[in-house]
Amino acid sequence: MKKITIAVIGVGLIGGSIALSMRRDPNIRVVGYDVRQEPLDKALTLGVIHAGTTDLQTAVREANVIFLASPVEQIVATLPLLKDMELQPDVIVTDVGSTKSGIVRHAVEVISERVTFIGGHPMAGSHKSGVEAASDRLLENAYYVLTPAPGTPPEKVERLTELLSLTRAKVVQMDADTHDQVVGAVSHFPHVLASALVNLVANYDEENAWHSRLAAGGFRDITRIASSNPRMWRDVLLQNREPLLKIAKDWTKALEDVIELVEEGDPEGIERFFQTARDFRDGLPERKTGALPPLNDLYIDIPDHPGEIGRITTLLGAKQINITNLQIRETREDIYGALRITFHSQEEMEKGEELLRFFDYNVYRRP
Numbered sequence: 001m002k003k004i005t006i007a008v009i010g011v012g013l014i015g016g017s018i019a020l021s022m023r024r025d026p027n028i029r030v031v032g033y034d035v036r037q038e039p040l041d042k043a044l045t046l047g048v049i050h051a052g053t054t055d056l057q058t059a060v061r062e063a064n065v066i067f068l069a070s071p072v073e074q075i076v077a078t079l080p081l082l083k084d085m086e087l088q089p090d091v092i093v094t095d096v097g098s099t100k101s102g103i104v105r106h107a108v109e110v111i112s113e114r115v116t117f118i119g120g121h122p123m124a125g126s127h128k129s130g131v132e133a134a135s136d137r138l139l140e141n142a143y144y145v146l147t148p149a150p151g152t153p154p155e156k157v158e159r160l161t162e163l164l165s166l167t168r169a170k171v172v173q174m175d176a177d178t179h180d181q182v183v184g185a186v187s188h189f190p191h192v193l194a195s196a197l198v199n200l201v202a203n204y205d206e207e208n209a210w211h212s213r214l215a216a217g218g219f220r221d222i223t224r225i226a227s228s229n230p231r232m233w234r235d236v237l238l239q240n241r242e243p244l245l246k247i248a249k250d251w252t253k254a255l256e257d258v259i260e261l262v263e264e265g266d267p268e269g270i271e272r273f274f275q276t277a278r279d280f281r282d283g284l285p286e287r288k289t290g291a292l293p294p295l296n297d298l299y300i301d302i303p304d305h306p307g308e309i310g311r312i313t314t315l316l317g318a319k320q321i322n323i324t325n326l327q328i329r330e331t332r333e334d335i336y337g338a339l340r341i342t343f344h345s346q347e348e349m350e351k352g353e354e355l356l357r358f359f360d361y362n363v364y365r366r367p
């Protein structure tokens with residue numbers, strides 16, 4: 001089979017994960033470019049890329065496909081640089097940015113007879129960043145949105161789709177504006193809300209430190225994404241202003257509606273509010289096929305002493321069930337702790353679940 005070269009511009013969490021997925025094919029050579037030497041050194045050490053450079057022209061010269069994987073404002077800034085560079089004829093330039101309309105608009109400058117641009121956004125990720133968190137499984141089972149323009153040659157979209165099968169993501173297509181509206185609502189705005197809530201509670205906490213001490217499961221769950229990379233999210237908000245401002249207005253109205261129900265002391269209305277949300281939330285696709293990142297986690301109630309954890313890992317080890325991480329979560333009333341176990345694969349998680357249930361542990365798939 002013909003050897004091809006992939007250039008990854010920005011070797012961080014997503015660029016690194018794409019690179020690792022591409023490396024599943026031995027005929028693919030991955031060249032990484034970054035503005036910093038450090039991620040390139042790490043990526044080489046971790047076997048994420050075959051070669052690394054801080055010179056953009058060197059990275060893209062041989063590339064058949066170029067993935068722009070830096071923060072979105074930097075993707076916009078890189079596009080015009082490509083225009084003056086020596087590129088392979090028939091090269092496909094794509095990106096992984098969380099926003100699409102602005103990027104697709106700027107990409108028009110680089111599109112030519114010889115250069116195709118196809119916007120892309122893998123709908124999986126993490127609040128972690130950097131190449132050290134990259135994984136060839138990060139995008140597995142997630143949606144991967146492509147936003148080809150009406151004039152994009154369909155055979156190029158097909159070629160990119162085929163290449164992306166190495167990520168094991170599910171490639172779908174939509175126009176860039178629709179993407180920004182939908183993803184604004186299900187991803188960007190939740191990040192704003194999570195951070196706003198954390199900042200509110202942090203202010204209360206200055207007056208009364210019980211806030212952070214009592215911050216329990218619900219607060220932690222809904223605010224996990226407030227630990228995301230502030231630079232990255234700054235750029236996302238700046239790139240997706242219009243849809244986000246509209247969603248923020250709708251949100252304000254939705255919150256006012258709840259406030260009204262509370263002011264009126266309307267029990268049916270309040271219950272309906274929670275019930276409607278619960279019905280939709282419970283009907284969301286399971287993690288393995290949805291927009292949430294794929295996780296092979298189980299949560300187990302354990303009596304709060306160390307011997308118990310040893311027993312669980314021994315049981316799993318004896319059945320050759322591989323785990324990749326263990327975490328003790330909040331202790332409830334000093335009786336039970338919740339142990340989170342991350343398994344190496346979905347299959348191993350299912351085996352672990354069955355085994356631990358057999359030994360009478362309370363096992364949950366959600367925290």
Ligand SMILES: NC(=O)C1=CN([C@@H]2O[C@H](COP(=O)(O)OP(=O)(O)OC[C@H]3O[C@@H](n4cnc5c(N)ncnc54)[C@H](O)[C@@H]3O)[C@@H](O)[C@H]2O)C=CC1
Nearest residue numbers: 010011012013014035070071072074097098125126129130
């Ligand atoms: N973090 C996530 O969960 C997801 C992020 N994305 C998108 O992927 C892109 C990358 O995000 P992450 O991998 O999370 O960030 P990251 O911070 O892990 O990696 C970004 C890398 O880009 C490099 N960089 C910065 N400016 C650059 C430039 N001008 N040229 C080349 N490299 C440059 C940085 O040095 C860093 O190594 C962003 O556009 C983000 O919107 C998409 C899906 C999920």
Ligand SMILES: O=C(O)C(=O)Cc1ccc(O)cc1
Nearest residue numbers: 098122123124125126127225
């Ligand atoms: O941490 C999480 O759950 C995320 O929200 C992941 C994510 C972050 C950014 C994206 O553009 C897509 C997915």
